[in-house]
Amino acid sequence: MIKATFFLLFDRKRFINLAKQRSDQMLREQHERDHARQAGQTIEVPHYETQTTTLRKAVGYSLLLVLVVVLLGWVAGQLLNRFVGPPSQATARLILYSGIGTLLWATLAKCGWNIQSWNGTTLPEQVNDFLFRVLYLAGSFLLVLSGTWSGSYWS
Secondary structure (H helix, E strand, C coil): CHHHHHHHHHCHHHHHHHHHHHHHHHHHHHHHHHHHHHCCCCCCCCCHHHHHHHHHHHHHHHHHHHHHHHHHHHHHHHHHHHHCCCCCHHHHHHHHHHHHHHHHHHHHHCCCHHHCCCCCCCHHHHHHHHHHHHHHHHHHHHHHHHHHHHCHHHC
């Protein structure tokens, strides 16, 4: 996903080629499933059980990410307080506003239906989700850091 994100940002043609390759692969797999159905073979299509498992994993994984980001921001703030001392008011505001700005950027940059495919698994959709999560986690980290480093009440 990192390579695809890099291509999206810096090498448009390679990103498009990579997206086409991934799409062609998905179409081939769909064609194979359709061919197997026509030949009378039974194909199990994941549905409610798989969706439920996926959703449960996503909720647990996202909670883990939130806890890790909050912990990392808190630890970074504590270390900065201990070894650097409290930040200047300008530095504290810069970190706070950077966190807010990053969260806004993630939210406003998120594409929705305009790039949505039928099943949501194309490379542009996956990179869109990846960038959204990375920016959101970075913004959250900066907000926790600003609260922890600038305030002695967090000690």
